[in-house]
Amino acid sequence: MNSPFKPDSIWSIAIHGGAGVISSTMAQEVKQQYYDSLKEALNIGVTILKIGGNATDAVEAVVRYFEDCDLFNAGKGSVFTREGKHEMDASIMNNTLKCGAVSGVTCIKNPITLARKVMDESEHVHMTGIGAERFADEVKVEKATQEYFFTERRFAQLKAAQGIKEVTLDHCKSDVNLNDPQAQVKGTVGCVARDMHGRMCAGTSTGGMTNKRPGRVGDSPIIGAGTYCNHLCAISATGKGEEFIRNVVGHDIAAIMEYTGASLLDASKTVVHKKLKPGDGGIIGCDKDGNTVLVFNSTGMFRGCADSNGKYDVKIWKDS
C-alpha cells in the first residue's frame, strides 16, 4: 500500500486477549503463561513496526499468533458451541476504510488471514459460512479440521456452562471461575497499530461465546462494532458481543472524536464507561498521533501496548 505520508519515527501498538471476570487467584504459573504470551504477541508487532513495516501486516501477524496460541479464545483456542463445534468470526480494517470480515467459519486455521483476503482480494467486505470457506480455497488460505480446534480446557468450559459438574481439569479451574456464567463469554483477541507511514489498522478474531447457539455472530466481524478504523483511530473491542453491536462501539468512539474533537482516550472512556454497562468488556485503540488506549469496565482485560517512545507494558487486571 502506498502512503501519502512521509515516514516518521512514530509507531504504536496495542493488543488484547479478551476481557471479563478474570480470577485474581489464578495460579502463578498460569498467570506467567499469559504474561509470556502477551509479550510474545506484542513483540511480533513491535518487530514489524520498528523497522517501518505496515500496520496491517503487524495486526495480522499479532492476531495470527493469538489464534495459534490455545490460551486465547480465537483460532486454536476457540470455545465450543452448544453442539460441541467451533464457529469463528474475524475482521480487519485500515485507515483508508478498506475492510474484510468473515463469520461462522468452522475450518479456517487463521480467520484473520481470511478476513484480510476478503479485504484485499474480493469485491466484498463480509463473507459468511460455507461461502467464506470456499473463498478460502480459492485464495489458498490454510484450512484445519474441527479436531485441530479441540482443547481440553475449552471442552471443560462447555461442560461447565451446560451444568455438567464433573469438571476437574486443574488448568481449567485455575484461570476462570466456572461457577460464574459470565466468566466464559468474553474471549476475543485483537490488535491495533499505527506505523511509521501514518497508516493504521485494527483487527479482531474470536471463537465467540462458550455454549453459543450455532449460527450466532458476535461483534468481532461487525465493522463499526468490534473493529473499526478510519483516518482518526483504530479500535478493537472485546466483551459481550451483543452490547457492542447495539452500541456500534468502534464507530461511536471514532464519531465522538470526529464530531466533538475529543481525544481518543476521552472518546473511549465515554463509550466504555457511559454507554456500555459495567462488566460488558473493553476496547483497545490507537490514534494517528501514536497514542494508545486500553479501556475496560470488567475486572480484567488481557492486554499490552508499546510505542516508539519506549512504552512497553503488559497487564491483566486494573493495576498489575
Next chain:
Amino acid sequence: MNSPFKPDSIWSIAIHGGAGVISSTMAQEVKQQYYDSLKEALNIGVTILKIGGNATDAVEAVVRYFEDCDLFNAGKGSVFTREGKHEMDASIMNNTLKCGAVSGVTCIKNPITLARKVMDESEHVHMTGIGAERFADEVKVEKATQEYFFTERRFAQLKAAQGIKEVTLDHCKSDVNLNDPQAQVKGTVGCVARDMHGRMCAGTSTGGMTNKRPGRVGDSPIIGAGTYCNHLCAISATGKGEEFIRNVVGHDIAAIMEYTGASLLDASKTVVHKKLKPGDGGIIGCDKDGNTVLVFNSTGMFRGCADSNGKYDVKIWKDS
C-alpha cells in the same frame, strides 16, 4: 413493549424498495405496478400507525409485504447468487437499541420476521446461515423452498450479469438496463416508523446483489450500517452494501445528530452526499419528532412516506 411516553397524535413512516440506476424509460405499465406496490406497502404501515399501533409492528408488516412482492429484491423477489441460488439478509432495530439480524438464509419466507424473532426471542443479535434456519424452526417462522424464490425476471438478470446474451424477457428489460453492471446491485427494501407512543423502529431486508459470491453479506443485516435506530432516529439504507458497511452509514447519521445537534435531514445529507460517492444509493429515516427524510445520490430510489400531518407521497426518480 411499554413506553415511557404518553401517546400523542404524531406518527410517521418512510419506505424504500431499493435505489440505483432506474431507467426512466420504464414502460408506463411497469411504472404503475411499482407505484401501486409502494402505495400498498405504505398503506399497510399507515393503517397500523394511525390507530396507535407499534412502530415495530408497522415496520415488520411493511417489509413483509415487500418480501412477498416479486417486484422487489427481498424475500420472493430476491436476486440469484452466481450459483443460481438465493441467500437473504435482514435486520430490525428499535429506539431502545433492541435489535435482531439474520444473514445468509436460504429457506426463510420472510427474513424480517426471523430477524424480529432473533431480537425478541433469543439472547443474540445476529444469526447466520444454517444456525439461523434452525432457530427459525424453533420459533416457528415460515420456511420456503428455493423454488419459491425463483422468478423469471431475476433469472434473466443473473444471465445478463454473467454475460449470457439471450435475455429477451420484456418485463426484465423494461425496468433495469441490463447492460449497466451497476443496474442490478442495489435492490433492498426497508421501512422506518415513529408511532404515537414515540417509539421508533427501522427494518431492512434484501436478496443481496445479482451474481454475488455465495456467502457474501451486505449492509442490510449489519446493525449500524444498513439498519440503525436509537433515541434520536431510525435509518434504513439501500445501495452498494460494501460502501454502506465501511461508512457505517446508519450509525453515522445518528452520531452526527447526537454529537453536533444537526437535524435528521442535514445529518443524512452529510453522509449521503459527502461521505458516500455519487451512485452509491440512499437512506430513509425518521426522527423522534416525526420528521421523515428520503435522501439518495443515485438516479432513483423507489420510496414513499406518510405522516399524521397528512403527508402522503410515493416517488421513484428525483421529481416524479
